[in-house]
Amino acid sequence: MMARTDQAFMMPPSRWVGYLVALALIVAAPLVLGTPYWRGILVVCAMNVLLALSLNLVLGYTGQLNLGQSAFFAIGAYVSVILVRSHGWNFWLAMVAASAAAGVAGLLLAAFAVRLRGHYLGIASLGFAVITYQVLVNWERVTEGVRGIYGIMPPPPIVLPGLPEISFGNSLALFWLVGGIAFVVYWMLDNLVRSPVGETLRALREDEVSAASLGINGARWKAFAFGLASTIAGLAGCFYPGFVGTLVPDAFNIVESFTMLAMVIVGGMGTMIGPVIGAVVLTFLPELLRSAGELRLMIYGIALTLVVLFMPGGILQLVQIVRTRLAPRADGGGSR
Amino acid sequence: MNIRPSPRRVAVALALAAFALIGSASHAQEKVIRVGVLMPISGPASYFGVQGKQGIELALEQVNAGAGPAGYKLQVQYEDSACSPLQATNTVKRVLEQFKPHIVIGEECSDASLAIAPILEQAKVPLLNAGSSAVKLTESGYKYVFRIFPTADQQGTMLGRNAFEKLGARTAVLLYEKTNAGVDNADTFEKVFTAAGGKVLARIDFGRDVNDFTPIATRIAALGKVDVLPTFGLEGQTVRLAQALAQARVVRGGGGTAIQLGSIWLPWGFEQKAGPASEGYIRVVQFDPTEKRKMVTDFNAAFRAKFGAAETPTHINAHAYDSILLVAEAVRRGATDSESLRDRFSKMQGVEVTTGRISFDAKGQTSDLSVIHFVETQKDLSWKGMAW
Missing domain, CATH: 3.40.50.2300 (Response regulator)
Structure with missing residues (x-):
């Protein structure tokens, strides 16, 4: 047991280096891409990273097909805005409550989802997203329905003693905030999936019956994965309204769930870094292709199709193939 | 230092000045x-x-x-x-x-x-x-x-007033897509029409994902006599809606008596897509190519x-x-x-x-x-x- 605890706290140097590189990238990216437009795209990218990481926990590590992730994103966005605007809550408190609300919604879905598998679960989760969307559209007294909520302010500034005020009205600070949170979430999930909990989730993914024979309570652990993933998606949703300034139900239609799914699959499902790569690529690619004019969507579609066809393991598979080819062969094959 | 303007120097200076003038002229053209x-x-x-x-x-x-x-x-x-x-x-x-x-x-x-x-x-x-x-x-x-x-106010007000005054309509069923613009148009029509003395029998909204309007048309047919059907939707859905209403014999295009009313949303060519179902349809247009x-x-x-x-x-x-x-x-x-x-x-x-x-x-x-x-x-x- 002692040895195991030591292993958990003693990370290999390569992981430390990876974390430091990620932190450096988060700090440097908005300084390199120093215009409001590109910084705005970085904020969207950070939100997408959170969403892809959350879906990956359910889909990639636990093997549960969830097509309703946009619902939790929406719950986070709406609950935080309603608490702030209608009930006068502090944004940071509202953010915690909204994330928790999304988590509870995830647990509610899990109560039904644990009985289902594969396509059936996919359809049930899709249904959940449709129901959530309809609630947003029709519960007008609370959500304003299709008329939407406008003039939403970014998170309030943070005042730390002895330091200048940090205002999130500019996308530089907002990106560092959302990017920083995405980094912390990544770090937590990375440790989680390497822990016995992660092994349990992977066991469920591989074979539920075998896992049950080892004493794993599948229903409980699936509910855990759903709850945690929806909390993270809700957290991402809290930053969306303040960034766009408006909130309408159409921003959370089921197409968004498929975009999140594409991020996870294109990047590399069941790995930690894969969904991050997927989120970055699928956020930046459409913007970089804008110069291609009307060909943009065609190129985007073809690129996605090619990745899925020839790299079922996602972009990460390509990286691994290249790394394997470049590495010196241990069997001395190079001398033949 | 005494620099004498040699003919060569003058020529170079003139060439540079001309170049600068041409440059500024072409720059001026690029306004x-x-x-x-x-x-x-x-x-x-x-x-x-x-x-x-x-x-x-x-x-x-x-x-x-x-x-x-x-x-x-x-x-x-x-x-x-x-x-x-x-x-x-x-x-x-x-x-x-x-x-x-x-x-x-x-x-x-x-x-x-x-x-x-x-x-x-x-x-x-x-x-x-x-x-x-x-x-x-x-x-x-x-x-x-x-x-x-x-705006929806401008269109809806004129539609509501003309429906009551010019068409003599007294009952209406509102059909509108559930969007900001659809709701605004329907609300304005209802306000003006009811203020004039008309009665709105039902408000029926639909999402942009609805393709089959038969249930809506059947429901309207069951409501009895309806004078006008103000309809606020995009072209594709409105074509299908008009055809469903004609099939249910609600509107004039299907042998009924109700008149469908519409907003600027429908482009030229709507009638050709909707066919005979669009007969009797009255709508606001902002551009009339026959003018x-x-x-x-x-x-x-x-x-x-x-x-x-x-x-x-x-x-x-x-x-x-x-x-x-x-x-x-x-x-x-x-x-x-x-x-x-x-x-x-x-x-x-x-x-x-x-x-x-x-x-x-x-x-x-x-x-x-x-x-x-x-x-x-x-x-x-x-x-x-x-x-x-």
């Missing part, structure tokens, strides 16, 4: 007004973008011919804002940063227009909108927002010359065309930058365009209701202008 255009080029509303681009291309050819308005050339950059608030927000930031427009034209969908308006207001760049009917857009106190599209006004006949001819003899311009083509004409007019009146464009727009009264005359009120909304025309679809699917 441009940059127009950012945000339209849905992808997604379900992409037909707005496709038709809008046609109108803009045609207008640019005309206004940029010769020296251009007041010696300026209008330069356009299109961006796909996809009718989505998030995409529109990102896109408008990109346009502001990379293209540095003096003015932005767009978006079509109200949600996206409402998302970009505060960003342009902050950047002090005028927004000229030609397709969003949500009242909020020109009622939020923005100083840089102008709209040549009649004999010279501006309209010239536009029709130019449009056909550019895009094909069989083509008839729609109100979307006309809106985009008019938007460029208005920018050119503002430049002719001395506008050279964003601030002066805003100033010239705010003073525009009675400027003739293909859809009618544009007069901006203090809120930036066109107040001249000459842009609203009523037409009735005849048995042969042609239009008959209503003298309302």
